[in-house]
Amino acid sequence: MLKRLFLLLVTTGLATVIAIGWFAIRPLELKSTPLEFTIPPGTGLAASSRLMAEAGAGFMPWQFSLLGRLLGKAADIKAGSYEVEQGVTPWQLLAKLTRGDVSQVEVVLLEGKTFRQWRAVLDAHPDLRHDTKGLSEAEILSRLGAREAHPEGLFFPDTYLASKQSSDLDVLRRAFRAMQQRLEDEWARRPAGTPYRTPYEALIMASIVEKETGQAADRPRVAGVFVNRLRAGMLLQTDPTVIYGLGEVFDGDLRKRDLQTDTPYNTYTRPGLPPTPIAMPGLASLRAALSPAGGDHFYFVARGDGSSEFSRTLDEHNRAVVRYQKRKRGAG
Structure with missing residues (x-):
């Protein structure tokens, strides 16, 4: 009797192994292709199997x-x-x-x-989980462990890869840590004499450089102009800070009255740097802010082709402004 029971168990076990082996190598008949499913963190093999079957x-x-279980992989399932x-x-x-x-x-x-524009991108992304929806900027910064009270400039611009249905907060966390590391690295390599008391002040300058020019070759020179102005006690007088201070009421046309209306970000009415960054600066702007070009240039004006004309004196600058404004009017 025991012998028969043993043989039955062996035969049944062998049949099961053969059946599972056959199951393992046969292509599955998926409900749709591609078939998409998500395994939440902490989900074991049995629950994962149910989720995939239901999908x-x-x-x-x-x-x-x-x-x-037969292959010893019961504890190796990875979420995602x-x-x-x-x-x-x-x-x-x-x-x-x-894997x-x-x-x-x-x-x-x-x-x-800006951070507001980035939030719109994240909110519109169809493959992310929108955990920041409804959160204030202060709540987001708190969840990221940031010490700063304002989110602008704290996140590194890049293309981030994420698994589908990842949290948008996780993407922001990665961007936040990336900016912290980049800023720390560039601050450690800064030359002597840069006029910033803290890395955050350098970040503010980098955001201004980012908004003032898209020309890689001009970034260190633009930074050099603003550094020279800071050292000389001159007003920075940079339009992008004024525009940032206007916020959502800015309609694309910067008027004289805007330059004369005092806000914390109006560098025509207030000395020094604005209180926070005004955009998310890239690595080139960070490096330019912390390694500005030398020289005694205090002014620059856009040429109209994306590059800038740099001047040492106000008279030189005024002549350049007239020259390029005339060119612009003639082109129009």
């Missing part, structure tokens, strides 16, 4: 769960969002899950944009 993976949950195509086998699917081969999306956060 339309084409197997019974116990089959995939048993395959994972996944995509699989028609023809994938359970064996390949298990390997994908244990953490998640599907990724791009999140493009451009330099020169």
Whole structure:
């Protein structure tokens, strides 16, 4: 009797192993292709199997769960969002899950944009989880562990890869840490004599440089002009800070009365740097702010082709302004 029971168990076990082996190598009949599903953090093999079956993976949950246990992979399932195509086998699917081969999306956060503009990009992204929706700027900064009271300039512009349904807060956290590291690195390499008391002041200057020119060659020279003005006690008189201070009421046309209306960001009426950055500066602007060009230039004007004309004296500058304004009117 015992012998028969033993043989039955062996035969049943062998049949099960053969069945699971056959299951492992046969292509799955997916409900749709590509099939997308998400494994939340902390989800075990059995629960993951149920989630995939409910998504339309084409197997019974116990089959995939048993395959994972037989192969010793029960504890190796990694959380994330996944995509699989028609023809994938359970064996390949298990390997994908244990490698953490998640599907990724791009999140493009451009330099020169404001935090408000970045939030609009994140809110509109169809593949992110919008955990910051409804949060104030102060609440977001608190969740990121930031000491600053204002978010502008604190995040590094880049293209970030994220798994589908990642939190937008996680993307911001990565951008925040990236900017902290970049700023720390550039601050450590700054030459002697830069007129900033803190890295944050350098970040403010970098944001101004970012908004003043898109020409890589001109960034150190633009920074040099503003550094010279700071050292001489001159007003910075930079339009982008005034525009930032106007906020959403700015209609694209900067008027004389705007330059004369005092706000914390009006560098025509207030000396020194504005209280916060005015945009998200890229690495080139950070480097320019902390390694400005030498020389005795105090003025610059846009030539109309993206580059700038630099002048040492106000008379030189006024002549340059007249020259390029005439050219602009003639071109129009």
